[in-house]
Amino acid sequence: MVVRCNRYARYDPSSVACIIATTEKVSPPMNRRQKLEALLVESPDDSFLQYALAMQCAADGDDPAAVAGMGTLLDRDPHYVPAYFQLAQIVVRQGENDRARQLLTRGIEMARRAGDDHAEGEMRGFLEQIA
Numbered sequence: 001m002v003v004r005c006n007r008y009a010r011y012d013p014s015s016v017a018c019i020i021a022t023t024e025k026v027s028p029p030m031n032r033r034q035k036l037e038a039l040l041v042e043s044p045d046d047s048f049l050q051y052a053l054a055m056q057c058a059a060d061g062d063d064p065a066a067v068a069g070m071g072t073l074l075d076r077d078p079h080y081v082p083a084y085f086q087l088a089q090i091v092v093r094q095g096e097n098d099r100a101r102q103l104l105t106r107g108i109e110m111a112r113r114a115g116d117d118h119a120e121g122e123m124r125g126f127l128e129q130i131a
């Protein structure tokens with residue numbers, strides 16, 4: 001048996017802060033991407049989770065996974081406005097300005113329909129930058 005205690009347990013060994021654990025291997029803690037992937041298995045239709053996972057992939061430098069995740073999200077939920085802007089930014093990094101312009105044009109229309117003036121303005125500004 002292994003006894004693990006928090007830092008206060010050394011002052012009070014009888015404290016309930018001590019946790020007795022078996023010698024079974026403990027899985028290492030999951031990183032953010034792994035946590036999002038696990039949550040998405042439980043809720044595969046959750047657009048926010050799909051978006052968050054794609055954003056985490058981009059943050060991790062895995063642009064191909066981010067592009068695939070955002071593409072899947074937009075195929076399933078074309079009204080998820082933030083995905084257009086984020087995906088356009090990623091594809092610009094990859095040198096695909098034409099694709100980014102198409103995404104932004106579509107995203108601007110979706111933002112306009114949704115009444116999301118802020119997102120529409122951001123995408124218009126980005127579209128002007130890459131035109």
